[in-house]
Amino acid sequence: MLTERQLFILQLLINDYIQTAEPVGSRTISKREDVTFSSATIRNELADLEEMGYIEKTHSSSGRVPSEKGYRFYVDHLLSPPVLSKKDVNNIHSLFAERMVEVEKVIQQSAGILSELTQYTSIILGPEVFETKLRQIQIIPLSKDTAVVILVADSGHVENRTMKIPPSVSMSDIEKVVNIMNERLKDVPLISLKSTMMKEMATVLKKHIENYNQVNTMLESLFLYTNAEKVYYGGKTNILTQPEFKDIDKVRLLLNTFEQDDVMYNILRPEKNGIEVKIGQENDLEAMQHCSIVTADYFIEGKRMGSIALLGPTRMEYQRSMSILGFLANDLTKTLTDRYQSFKHW
Amino acid sequence: MLTERQLFILQLLINDYIQTAEPVGSRTISKREDVTFSSATIRNELADLEEMGYIEKTHSSSGRVPSEKGYRFYVDHLLSPPVLSKKDVNNIHSLFAERMVEVEKVIQQSAGILSELTQYTSIILGPEVFETKLRQIQIIPLSKDTAVVILVADSGHVENRTMKIPPSVSMSDIEKVVNIMNERLKDVPLISLKSTMMKEMATVLKKHIENYNQVNTMLESLFLYTNAEKVYYGGKTNILTQPEFKDIDKVRLLLNTFEQDDVMYNILRPEKNGIEVKIGQENDLEAMQHCSIVTADYFIEGKRMGSIALLGPTRMEYQRSMSILGFLANDLTKTLTDRYQSFKHW
DNA sequence: TGTTAGCACTCTAAGGTACTGAGTGCTAAA
DNA sequence: TTTAGCACTCAGTACCTTAGAGTGCTAACA
The missing domain is CATH 3.30.390.60 (Heat-inducible transcription repressor hrca homolog; domain 3)
Structure with a gap:
């Protein structure tokens, strides 16, 4: 079981690493205003956290880096309350203000705005044929x-x-x-x-x-081919700006996967409701080793219609991504439901 | 004006460079069976060719590399007669053997086979609405x-x-x-x-x-949007395997351009009939600096309908690319014309 | 006059060494 | 339990050396 202080240190460490992409040392943490204990103490705690598998060293005398287990714990227990700037919120709302007629366009635009706001790659599973008649x-x-x-x-x-x-x-x-x-x-x-x-x-x-x-x-x-849901992308090449994707082979592997709709479909197909985070290996797909995927669903009249997702490095801004995603999923659900009802009750 | 020997040497040099992607030295050339003169002689000739701007050095004591002017000359005057292996020909023919009903599919498949045969990226401009009624x-x-x-x-x-x-x-x-x-x-x-x-x-x-x-x-x-021709791709990430694209920034620039249909459209839109080669800067687009594009047209009943293209590094196999492209354009023309006539005369 | 052997020179790439700085783990004292 | 202090580790950088591939030039040769 983790102590309060260990939780606190783990959180600080992951937050820092998400921002800088550099291994975090005990001194860096001790310099923070809200930290009252010394770097030596932190070193002890870090050693414990490492023993428990939440963090790792890149080499014997390096600072620490979150492990996948660490990210998992962070996402499940340590996320700070969501903060979306008004700018972001407006950005999303304005998208749905102009009432677009074609679903395709709504979705394509959503993908665009997602990738713009986050600088990650956005992926949207088009509405299922499922309930449409x-x-x-x-x-x-x-x-x-x-x-x-x-x-x-x-x-x-x-x-x-x-x-x-x-x-x-x-x-x-x-x-x-x-x-x-x-x-x-x-x-x-x-x-x-x-x-x-x-x-x-x-x-x-x-x-x-x-x-x-x-x-x-x-x-x-x-009727041989039940037309699969279409996969939409935004900012396909955004991921290339992340330092963890300097390696061209990783990039090729990932971009190739993007081209395979069926694979992407399976990855995005969520296992449970709500906002879901899959970290690194959890995606069990080689190309996604160093990626995390955050997915949310959108609905029409309460029926799940598709998913929207953000793909970034494991070192991604989970909190912000989840907030934006949840927000947009909500707006999408409203818009599509409205639209659908105007069709149905006609 | 270039002497016979200079032509010969230039051709050998470019052929070699296309294969190896390494600067070619005088000794490498002199070692070839069909070369009777010494490396010193070759050095003199290379110095002349460099002075005329057909080749360049990467640094003061390096071997020579073709310049864009060199490639241009090579493509215009030095290409060896086309050789397509039976395997390649069969490969292409077999594609059109199964008479597909949907044009989209025909084109998508063509893009696929092009990129497979060449390991470059293939781009096809879909049939123009132009003549369809x-x-x-x-x-x-x-x-x-x-x-x-x-x-x-x-x-x-x-x-x-x-x-x-x-x-x-x-x-x-x-x-x-x-x-x-x-x-x-x-x-x-x-x-x-x-x-x-x-x-x-x-x-x-x-x-x-x-x-x-x-x-x-x-x-x-x-009718506001005259629907532009669709752009199809094959092997989008093939270009990443080329050594000249080790640099992630070049890659990003290029892949971003792929996403902009209008830009690609303008690049592919050919200026003259027949097979056309655009080398490096000739594309005047930053992202295409280190690329060459070979385009060919396909027709329906003699009317130009669209283009098929291969995009590779400037150091690309021009002869082979042009042969394959010409061959496929021809097959495509036949297939689509057949199809069109069966519709028209019905 | 064109060709070639020979040689000095240039530059990259690879390997080795030394140094710096960020970081750790451990110990002993507060 | 916390912390100051210290020895130790390792990546990264700078610097040097060497090897090798290549050039340009000169002088001799056919």
């Missing part, structure tokens, strides 16, 4: 064997795919199918579109359509 | 004051925008407008959609619609 489906022929299928969701999201039409399927067949789909599939959540279609529509389609099998395989291919 | 326009209401507008082009390209509907404009008005648009604007090139609409439709609309002014401003905002 089909409003309308349309098929527009392009040539004798291709057509564009357009799905419009009640969230305003539009999805389109080009597909091949088997020669045995006629245009009038397709028209019939579309009509039936619009009747039967309206207000079905996009996520269960495929299964609903297979279940509910099979019998109806069989009645009205000749080449049921061909049509069916065609439709199956259409 | 409107096939159909649709408006789907989302709420009492918002609707999604969907434009389908004959190329299969789908464009959608969410817009606000002024309260004074009724749904039936909108339906009327859409009908008129579909009548009048069909087969109008997307690029001139706005002007055609303003000219041709004004009179008709005035007749049928009450709130002409509101509708008009609404429509104007709709």
Whole structure:
């Protein structure tokens, strides 16, 4: 168990290290105004803290650096009360003041402002298709064997795919199918579109359509890819300004990971509600060894829709990041819920 | 004017430097089998070449390195005949063997294969809207004051925008407008959609619609952004493996530029037809100081549609890059033209 | 007159040594 | 329990030396 003084020293040390990125020595700590005890005392305490695994030395006569365990403890128990400057708050609010129509834009802008305010890289998981429902489906022929299928969701999201039409399927067949789909599939959540279609529509389609099998395989291919949530970024290269990323190999590893949407998706997918912090190895991904990720969720009508996140070095400003993130998640939730309700109750 | 021998030596030097990234000395050159004269002779020639500005020293007793002028001359006059291995050719052909339906995918894949084959960063300017024509326009209401507008082009390209509907404009008005648009604007090139609409439709609309002014401003905002060509990338981080990009600041500058679509667009927009090489400063952009860009165009029915490009260090394999690029541009042209014709003549 | 061998010279890169300063751990006294 | 004091450690820097790759120049050669 840590004593009051040890807690205090650990906090001072981590705060200092977050600012300077330099190992912190006992003398540095003793010089602070609110420290009454001597550097020798601090040395003793530091030795204890090191023994318990909260801090480390970079070499035998260096100052101390927080360990991942130390950061974990700091985040869980030692964060000072959140302070957001009015400037920051205004900055965020002003973003939502101009009521943007397109969700994509709202999110892209949010990513931008996050990375600007923090100088870290911001990552946002776009709204899940999860709860959005089909409003309308349309098929527009392009040539004798291709057509564009357009799905419009009640969230305003539009999805389109080009597909091949088997020669045995006629245009009038397709028209019939579309009509039936619009009747039967309206207000079905996009996520269960495929299964609903297979279940509910099979019998109806069989009645009205000749080449049921061909049509069916065609439709199956259409809904093959449940469109994953899109990943948005802000300040992708901000991380390169951090001293811990002077090494080009680390950078390449990390930037490569950014390009893999599926990997990022898994990293951001939160395990629990609320603001979550993952420190270094906790991300179990080599590229993220020296990074921490702070995530928060946003909601529409209480349903979790996606996450917003900040990625920085393990030595990141957790308190500030969490505050900004929480704040923005809140605003995002409000905006999107408003928007959604205006659609739903129309 | 350069003598035969000087040409030969310059060529050997640049070839060597491209492979090794190390300054090339007279002895290195003299050791080559096909070199009959001594290193002393070569030293004399190198001194002349340096005086003429084709090569440089990194310090007073170092070997020589090509200058930008040297590269320029090399690219214009000294390239050895193109050699593409069968493997490369097959690689590219196989890409187009599976006839993909969506242009986006074709292009994304092309970018991928380009960067894989060369280990440089590939950049592709998506097909211009330029010649593609409107096939159909649709408006789907989302709420009492918002609707999604969907434009389908004959190329299969789908464009959608969410817009606000002024309260004074009724749904039936909108339906009327859409009908008129579909009548009048069909087969109008997307690029001139706005002007055609303003000219041709004004009179008709005035007749049928009450709130002409509101509708008009609404429509104007709709076509405000001529959608720029999309920029696709492959192997964004490949450039980081080049020894000239060990410096994190150079990297940041370059990667930041990648994020600015408009800047990249201007860089890629070719000035003349055919395969073009821009070396270092010729790109007049700080971030591109140490880079060269090779661009080629692709066409649909003889009309230039976009460009594909490779970005590497100035010390890049020009010959190979140009060959691969030319080859792929050709395949791309064929594929897209085929596709387009199957749409057009339907 | 063009080519080449030879040599003095230059500069980088790598390795070694010495010094400084920030930091530690331990001990003994307050 | 705290602290002053001291010996010790180690990274970083500066400085020097050496090795090696390369040049430019000169004088001799074909």
